[in-house]
Amino acid sequence: MSTTASSEHKDPQSVGIVETKIARFDSLTLDNGEIISPLEIAYETYGTLSEKKDNAILVCHALSGDAHAAGFHEGDKRPGWWDFYIGPDKAFDTDKYFIISSNVIGGCKGSSGPLTISNATNKAYRSSFPFVSIADMVRAQEILVSSFGIETLFAVAGGSMGGMQALQWSVAYPEKMKNCIVMASTAEHSAQQIAFNEVGRQAILADPNWNNGMYEDDTKPAKGLALARMMGHITYLSDEMMRDKFGRKPPKGNIQTTDFAVGSYLIYQGESFVDRFDANSYIYVTKALDHYSLGTGKELTKALSGVKCRFLVVAYTSDWLYPPYQSEEIVKSLEVNAIPVIFVELNNPAGHDSFLLQSEEQDSIIKDFLEFTDDPDGVIYG
Amino acid sequence: MSTTASSEHKDPQSVGIVETKIARFDSLTLDNGEIISPLEIAYETYGTLSEKKDNAILVCHALSGDAHAAGFHEGDKRPGWWDFYIGPDKAFDTDKYFIISSNVIGGCKGSSGPLTISNATNKAYRSSFPFVSIADMVRAQEILVSSFGIETLFAVAGGSMGGMQALQWSVAYPEKMKNCIVMASTAEHSAQQIAFNEVGRQAILADPNWNNGMYEDDTKPAKGLALARMMGHITYLSDEMMRDKFGRKPPKGNIQTTDFAVGSYLIYQGESFVDRFDANSYIYVTKALDHYSLGTGKELTKALSGVKCRFLVVAYTSDWLYPPYQSEEIVKSLEVNAIPVIFVELNNPAGHDSFLLQSEEQDSIIKDFLEFTDDPDGVIYG
Numbered sequence: 001m002s003t004t005a006s007s008e009h010k011d012p013q014s015v016g017i018v019e020t021k022i023a024r025f026d027s028l029t030l031d032n033g034e035i036i037s038p039l040e041i042a043y044e045t046y047g048t049l050s051e052k053k054d055n056a057i058l059v060c061h062a063l064s065g066d067a068h069a070a071g072f073h074e075g076d077k078r079p080g081w082w083d084f085y086i087g088p089d090k091a092f093d094t095d096k097y098f099i100i101s102s103n104v105i106g107g108c109k110g111s112s113g114p115l116t117i118s119n120a121t122n123k124a125y126r127s128s129f130p131f132v133s134i135a136d137m138v139r140a141q142e143i144l145v146s147s148f149g150i151e152t153l154f155a156v157a158g159g160s161m162g163g164m165q166a167l168q169w170s171v172a173y174p175e176k177m178k179n180c181i182v183m184a185s186t187a188e189h190s191a192q193q194i195a196f197n198e199v200g201r202q203a204i205l206a207d208p209n210w211n212n213g214m215y216e217d218d219t220k221p222a223k224g225l226a227l228a229r230m231m232g233h234i235t236y237l238s239d240e241m242m243r244d245k246f247g248r249k250p251p252k253g254n255i256q257t258t259d260f261a262v263g264s265y266l267i268y269q270g271e272s273f274v275d276r277f278d279a280n281s282y283i284y285v286t287k288a289l290d291h292y293s294l295g296t297g298k299e300l301t302k303a304l305s306g307v308k309c310r311f312l313v314v315a316y317t318s319d320w321l322y323p324p325y326q327s328e329e330i331v332k333s334l335e336v337n338a339i340p341v342i343f344v345e346l347n348n349p350a351g352h353d354s355f356l357l358q359s360e361e362q363d364s365i366i367k368d369f370l371e372f373t374d375d376p377d378g379v380i381y382g
Numbered sequence: 383m384s385t386t387a388s389s390e391h392k393d394p395q396s397v398g399i400v401e402t403k404i405a406r407f408d409s410l411t412l413d414n415g416e417i418i419s420p421l422e423i424a425y426e427t428y429g430t431l432s433e434k435k436d437n438a439i440l441v442c443h444a445l446s447g448d449a450h451a452a453g454f455h456e457g458d459k460r461p462g463w464w465d466f467y468i469g470p471d472k473a474f475d476t477d478k479y480f481i482i483s484s485n486v487i488g489g490c491k492g493s494s495g496p497l498t499i500s501n502a503t504n505k506a507y508r509s510s511f512p513f514v515s516i517a518d519m520v521r522a523q524e525i526l527v528s529s530f531g532i533e534t535l536f537a538v539a540g541g542s543m544g545g546m547q548a549l550q551w552s553v554a555y556p557e558k559m560k561n562c563i564v565m566a567s568t569a570e571h572s573a574q575q576i577a578f579n580e581v582g583r584q585a586i587l588a589d590p591n592w593n594n595g596m597y598e599d600d601t602k603p604a605k606g607l608a609l610a611r612m613m614g615h616i617t618y619l620s621d622e623m624m625r626d627k628f629g630r631k632p633p634k635g636n637i638q639t640t641d642f643a644v645g646s647y648l649i650y651q652g653e654s655f656v657d658r659f660d661a662n663s664y665i666y667v668t669k670a671l672d673h674y675s676l677g678t679g680k681e682l683t684k685a686l687s688g689v690k691c692r693f694l695v696v697a698y699t700s701d702w703l704y705p706p707y708q709s710e711e712i713v714k715s716l717e718v719n720a721i722p723v724i725f726v727e728l729n730n731p732a733g734h735d736s737f738l739l740q741s742e743e744q745d746s747i748i749k750d751f752l753e754f755t756d757d758p759d760g761v762i763y764g
Contacts, residue, residue: 191624191644195616198645202612202652205639206605208590223588230584231613234577239705242573248675257587260672262573263580270584290642293630320702323621 013087014079015046015071015094020103020110025143028105028112034130041144042067042110043102046086047094049148056098056150057370058141059086060158060165062356063232063285064277066109069101070094084358091366097154104165105140106132106284112140114213114280127213127280134161134292138168142176155370157181159314159355160322161285164292167330171294174308181366183314183355186326187300187333188293193321196235197286200228204279213280225279226270233269238318238351301333311341312369314355314362321352342369395469396461397428397453397476402485402492407525410487410494416512423526424449424492425484428468429476431530438480438532439752440523441468442540442547444738445614445667446659448491451483452476466740473748479536486547487522488514488666494522496595496662509595509662516543516674520550524558537752539563541696541737542704543667546674549712553676556690561752565696565737568708569682569715570675575703578617579668582610586661595662607661608652615651620700620733683715693723694751696744698736700729724751 020042027037044067049056059069059082070086072079080101085091092099103111106129114129145153156169156177163185170180186193207224209215234242242262251264258264294303311334315327324345334341344365348354355362402424409419426449431438441451441464452468454461462483467473474481485493488511496511527535538551538559545567552562568575589606591597616624624644633646640646676685693716697709706727716723726747730736737744 188630190621191628191630191642192616192619192621194630194642195624195644195648198640198642198648199609199612199616202639202645202649203585203609206609207588227581227585227588227609230581234574234581237574239572239574242577246573246576248570248573248576257584258580259669260573260576260580262577263584266577266580267584287641 018071020067030136031133036112040112046099049098053150057155059101060162062160067103091363104137108278108281153177155179159183170307177309180309181312184322194290203227221279222274225274229273230266230270235321236353240349301336304333313343315345316354319352400453402449412518413515418494422494428481431480435532439537441483442544444542449485473745486519490660490663535559537561541565552689559691562691563694566704576672585609603661604656607656611655612648612652617703618735683718686715695725697727701734703734
């Protein structure tokens with residue numbers, strides 16, 4: 001289970017070369033009664049599982065993420081999506097912890113989802129794959145975690161949709177985790193959050209290649225998916241960051257179709273996204289997000305009444321897609337339940353994507369939270 | 383030039399039944415040197431022009447607006463877009479003022495634009511219509527205003543794009559207006575504002591019916607335009623208002639394609655928009671918006687240095703598309719130039735659309751500003 005840095009990546013803080021593995025299980029019964037069989041889960045691990053199996057941390061990815069959270073795939077120049085925070089001496093210190101990262105079911109990065117080949121038809125399920133909820137994603141993860149012989153996770157952590165999964169873990173498996181880190185997230189989507197996802201889905205449905213989701217690989221609804229991504233991308237950034245990065249500058253490329261730098265950037269983001277993501281999965285995963293709800297106020301407090309772990313909740317002032325008030329809702333409900341929680345609102349200017357970006361402050365906040373586990377009240381920030 | 387309330391609309395505060403007229407002029411030379419000939423301007427007027435011709439107010443519409451600002455078209459149930467504020471005893475009091483409202487050139491509501499029939503081809507110009515700027519729109523309006531024999535407008539007023547036109551009037555024709563009302567607007571679009579328009583334009587360009595803008599009436603890029611409108615619509619509302627109005631409720635209709643009330647609402651908005659707006663005009667008008675720039679800071683101060691009228695600038699705390707800081711930029715630059723300005727930030731929860739919605743507070747703010755014109759410092763709010 002250990003990972004060694006290769007000669008190519010000599011950064012002592014990198015986990016080095018890694019690869020995604022596929023774990024195969026008999027089946028998973030979903031919330032709606034449908035069954036995924038076999039259940040395949042793509043995952044990566046970093047660091048070494050202790051003999052007591054008490055040092056495992058599950059990290060959960062966001063909408064377009066995958067199992068590749070840290071280190072480099074052979075030949076790649078860019079590391080995994082949370083490489084800033086996973087590695088020797090980093091927030092999720094691979095010298096101490098055994099990190100598990102898996103792709104969500106319903107996604108398109110190796111775990112069971114719309115691209116899985118159906119044994120019945122020998123073709124991809126596409127839109128005939130069953131609806132998957134955030135709770136279903138978490139139950140698939142629990143099967144993977146158990147397969148390592150791990151009874152209790154030291155922590156579950158994630159941002160955005162990953163934060164929803166971490167929160168759901170604390171509700172579904174209160175005895176199986178000690179710490180929960182929820183960043184830039186919410187206990188349920190607001191109408192505005194649903195609306196942005198909805199327009200993305202409608203863009204895919206409007207693509208002439210959509211074919212009710214039963215498209216072939218060479219006739220994908222690429223334009224619709226690109227539009228969904230372009231729009232989503234605006235919501236991941238802040239007004240301030242966009243002004244600093246693009247302002248009103250002219251385009252870099254795509255001058256036939258846009259007059260502005262922010263336009264050519266978004267077009268590029270859309271076009272490159274369709275090479276690495278599937279339109280059906282975009283619909284499945286955004287629907288899972290939109291349907292997830294632990295409620296607000298008293299309903300949320302009740303939903304969190306059985307939770308047993310410590311919490312770190314991180315929000316960003318500049319995150320207008322998952323505004324800090326949604327994190328505060330979670331914190332309030334935890335406090336009513338007398339569950340130890342540290343809440344930090346950071347001034348990082350990068351908007352929703354802040355949880356993914358490098359920040360020494362964020363690194364030490366996570367590290368301190370994980371290290372001071374014997375103090376039930378934890379450290380106080382902010 | 384006077385308008386009389388019809389028997390059908392006996393509301394003493396309504397201007398009653400009105401109709402849009404077309405004024406025709408020889409030509410207009412645009413910023414880029416191209417010529418629109420003939421120049422046609424669709425307009426409506428409400429109230430009576432005084433003998434001295436000193437009581438005229440030009441109101442300027444936003445992106446999807448038209449000349450029909452107040453009263454009812456024969457047979458219509460819904461009045462014009464600013465009916466809350468135009469009429470006897472309303473903010474723009476038709477017992478006192480002569481209100482002129484015209485459709486922007488480049489639009490699709492009767493003024494010269496992509497739907498105009500070219501004499502050369504006997505077909506609509508479509509995307510061969512020349513690029514139109516906000517300054518061009520304003521110059522067309524000046525031709526219309528002059529045709530009434532009006533030398534000086536009592537006021538120019540508008541929200542959003544209408545606010546940009548009002549601001550541009552103050553710069554282009556400083557001697558020809560006494561008062562300027564700029565609501566929910568900006569002196570230039572930010573990268574984020576451009577980005578939302580850009581994705582809307584890309585949705586139209588991605589429609590298989592787009593045909594470089596040379597589509598026919600029976601093969602319009604309706605899906606692309608509907609998507610642009612759906613996305614735009616999210617930005618016109620506030621998070622809070624969407625939560626109150628839709629929350630996480632199930633859809634009303636469209637249950638095949640959406641799971642949520644906010645989804646069915648947006649789909650309806652998109653579908654109904656394509657019946658009343660043209661895709662080329664959407665591109666022309668949003669490009670005019672995105673290209674308009676009086677700058678910020680010292681550049682804006684310089685741009686406004688020749689302005690001679692009084693200003694009322696109104697922003698809304700909940701307007702995240704045209705955030706109050708953009709209004710404050712205008713106010714600061716006016717103040718540096720010692721130009722009398724009243725700035726009001728309202729707590730109306732409706733987001734960007736607030737300037738269109740009924741508000742007694744807003745009504746009296748506009749009315750007071752227009753009435754107290756002899757006091758150069760005006761009234762103080764907030």
